[in-house]
Amino acid sequence: MAAEEQITLTIDQESGRLDAVLGQANLPYSRSTLSAWIKDGAVLVNDKKVKRSYTVKAGDVITINPPAVQETALEAENIPLDIVYEDDDLLVVNKPQGMVVHPAPGHFGGTLVNALMYHAPLSTINGEFRPGIVHRIDRDTSGLLMVAKNDQAHHALAEELKAxxxxxxxxxxxxxxxxxxxxxxxxxxxxxxxxxxxxxxxxxxxxxxxxxxxxxxxxxxxxxxxxxxxxxxxxxxxxxxxxxxxxxxxxxxxxxxxxxxxxxxxxxxxxxxxxxxxxxxxxxxxxxxxxxxxxxxxxxxxxxxxxxxxxx
CATH class of the missing domain: 3.30.2350.10 (Pseudouridine synthase)
Known part of the structure; x- marks a missing residue:
């Protein structure tokens, strides 16, 4: 899969630590995600790799290169879903009692995630085994779950849930x-x-x-x-x-x-x-x-x- 578009920011004045500055910059990514990207070299300051503790200065040009989304190793399965709502950002499903939400030891197939992967692209925020899952309900609890189809939507939904x-x-x-x-x-x-x-x-x-x-x-x-x-x-x-x-x-x-x-x-x-x-x-x-x-x-x-x- 292709990476998301590059983001470039120019700093007007000294603002503090790089990870803190980006975390407050109204970007569609969490501070923890941005911090990991800094460490991995996906965030550059004046075209150079720096530490998360780097003090941002006036005139600095920050370039963010979101990593390419990796294909999950999980298998998509054609399992019927009760989809209550869907748009480009999210979907809401009515999960039946007895269905596990995401793969875990002993439940690598037949889960809601396996079914969702067959149906639509999913966000990558929660890693390989929980793509798209913003919140979960227990296997034997039925009902409504929201699922994110892209990372920006996932961040927004997760922040609203946290608040x-x-x-x-x-x-x-x-x-x-x-x-x-x-x-x-x-x-x-x-x-x-x-x-x-x-x-x-x-x-x-x-x-x-x-x-x-x-x-x-x-x-x-x-x-x-x-x-x-x-x-x-x-x-x-x-x-x-x-x-x-x-x-x-x-x-x-x-x-x-x-x-x-x-x-x-x-x-x-x-x-x-x-x-x-x-x-x-x-x-x-x-x-x-x-x-x-x-x-x-x-x-x-x-x-x-x-x-x-x-x-x-």
Missing amino acids: HKTQRIYYALVKGNFNENEGTVDAPIGRHPKDRKKQAVVAGGRDAVTHFKVLERFNGYTLLQLALETGRTHQIRVHLAYIGHPVVGDAVYGHQDRIVNIKLPGQLLHAKTLVLTQPTTHEELRFDSELPDLFEKVLEGLRANQAGKLDN
């Missing part, structure tokens, strides 16, 4: 009943002290905030709407288990895999709504998705049980 401007609304069916109608779980999350495959609320963990609102109450179960303020691994599942209301079907964090005589393949957690800013036009885009059929079937069963108890 907590992207809205992500989830629906979850959880065990137990709530006295309150809404609330917030603000508890730090880190690696589980005894099981490294799990996350947990731990002292010294990373800040994690989840807002919840009760949508529907059943006998012993509650349907919640959840909004993420942060995006830690397994955040919703960990927070809900922490407050004593594990997600139904979540075998890892503590709930049975059967409800209303239906065996569940995973947790009833769905990324229902996604609101983001289009990277080029800056238009607000809002997407909503239907709950999966299995999720709806469980809710119908709970409603029928509830109605039966009320009739009696």
